[in-house]
Amino acid sequence: MNKPQPHQLITLAFFLSFSLTNFVVSARFFPNVSSWLPDHAPLGGAWDAFRNLTGCHRGDNYDGLANLKSYFERFGYIPHAPPSNFSDEFDDALESAIKTYQKNFNLNVTGVLDDSTLRQIVLPRCGVADIINGTTTMNAGKQNETASSSKLRFHTVAHYTLFPGMPRWPEGTEELTYAFNPGNGLTDTVKGVFAVAFARWSEVTSLTFRETESYFSADIRIGFFSGDHGDGEPFDGSLGTLAHAFSPTNGRFHLDADEDWVVSGDVTQSALSTAVDLESVAVHEIGHLLGLGHSSEEEAVMFPTISSRRKKVVLAQDDIKGIQFLYGTNPNYNGSSATSAPERDSSDGSNSSSSSCSWRLPFPCSHDMVNSVYTFIHYRIPRVYDIIIFII
Ligand SMILES: [Zn+2]
Ligand SMILES: [Zn+2]
Numbered sequence: 001m002n003k004p005q006p007h008q009l010i011t012l013a014f015f016l017s018f019s020l021t022n023f024v025v026s027a028r029f030f031p032n033v034s035s036w037l038p039d040h041a042p043l044g045g046a047w048d049a050f051r052n053l054t055g056c057h058r059g060d061n062y063d064g065l066a067n068l069k070s071y072f073e074r075f076g077y078i079p080h081a082p083p084s085n086f087s088d089e090f091d092d093a094l095e096s097a098i099k100t101y102q103k104n105f106n107l108n109v110t111g112v113l114d115d116s117t118l119r120q121i122v123l124p125r126c127g128v129a130d131i132i133n134g135t136t137t138m139n140a141g142k143q144n145e146t147a148s149s150s151k152l153r154f155h156t157v158a159h160y161t162l163f164p165g166m167p168r169w170p171e172g173t174e175e176l177t178y179a180f181n182p183g184n185g186l187t188d189t190v191k192g193v194f195a196v197a198f199a200r201w202s203e204v205t206s207l208t209f210r211e212t213e214s215y216f217s218a219d220i221r222i223g224f225f226s227g228d229h230g231d232g233e234p235f236d237g238s239l240g241t242l243a244h245a246f247s248p249t250n251g252r253f254h255l256d257a258d259e260d261w262v263v264s265g266d267v268t269q270s271a272l273s274t275a276v277d278l279e280s281v282a283v284h285e286i287g288h289l290l291g292l293g294h295s296s297e298e299e300a301v302m303f304p305t306i307s308s309r310r311k312k313v314v315l316a317q318d319d320i321k322g323i324q325f326l327y328g329t330n331p332n333y334n335g336s337s338a339t340s341a342p343e344r345d346s347s348d349g350s351n352s353s354s355s356s357c358s359w360r361l362p363f364p365c366s367h368d369m370v371n372s373v374y375t376f377i378h379y380r381i382p383r384v385y386d387i388i389i390f391i392i
Helices: 006-019 048-053 065-074 092-104 115-121 188-202 278-290 317-327 367-372 383-391
Strands: 027-031 175-180 208-211 220-225 243-245 252-256 260-264 275-277 373-377
Touching: 048 065, 048 115, 065 092, 092 115, 175 188, 188 208, 188 260, 188 278, 243 278, 252 278, 260 278, 275 278, 278 317
Parallel strands: 175 208, 175 220, 220 252, 260 275
Antiparallel strands: 027 373, 243 252, 260 373
16 A cells, blocks of 8 residues: 555644544544654744844833733733733833743843743743742742741742642542543543543642542543633643643643643654643643642742653652642652653653553553554634533
């Protein structure tokens, strides 16, 4: 049989994608993806235009700076204001925001939009703000803050942070239930990714997690949504913000339905520049659901950004300290994660796919499968349906 031509495969992929526009949801499979999908250099993210601002500094007036101010406002670096209030002038407020951002992300604090700062800004990230109510940072600077500091809206110890008021699930909570938005029609494979992500947190604390079918009574409610979905935190299509979750005891966990989510296989070997590792994002957002804010520790899963095609799922010591501060230690936890290592942070191009995935995925999976097959899900859910679900 003749090998399919690239244009034939692209046509087929387009047809399959289009066929998924009604409600939800099945997986898109891309066997041997690297053999025919082009590796686009640009990330195609929502914030790519910011790259044009390289070199801007105080006093400049440059088209696009107003949008950058909106970005900083969204993540807590500039006080809330109507979008129309933002001009394209590089003013003192913007310089201050850039300096705080640079400190949080361990960059040189220059107040200038240098290349390294902009490269960080355009990375895909969590939609939860780094600074809440404008009064603290992500505990950057490698200095411990005291728990009693009344000026801090985040309580901070080490580098992890907690939400203002230190919300947590009630004392004595042993088990939290979680459920999936029934409108998403998720497969067991996708649900299994979340189960593994929850297990990473229960390994180090006494909390356990149990899936339930009862979406509206579950403690944690997980759903994929597209664009504006009614909570004032609209998603933005491919890359940009990937997901967000609310602090305890709200329980809402939303993921951007328009990402190219990878649910199995080695995301670091994907040829698709927009591939996002579902488990990595899930582990991070569960941290928020349990009460953790963002950390300036780059190795922590609670660091706000994650590149596409990157996997970061193993809790760092900073994450573990944070969650154990809130919920105590799992008596069976021996101080080192049994689920650590081989796949962690393997975005350096090294081939880490020799690691078995059978222990962490809810279905049998051979090494060959890891090497050759990437499983993507790409949710396309009508916005009207999103709204109905939200109202319900
Ligand atoms: Zn986050
Ligand atoms: Zn949301």
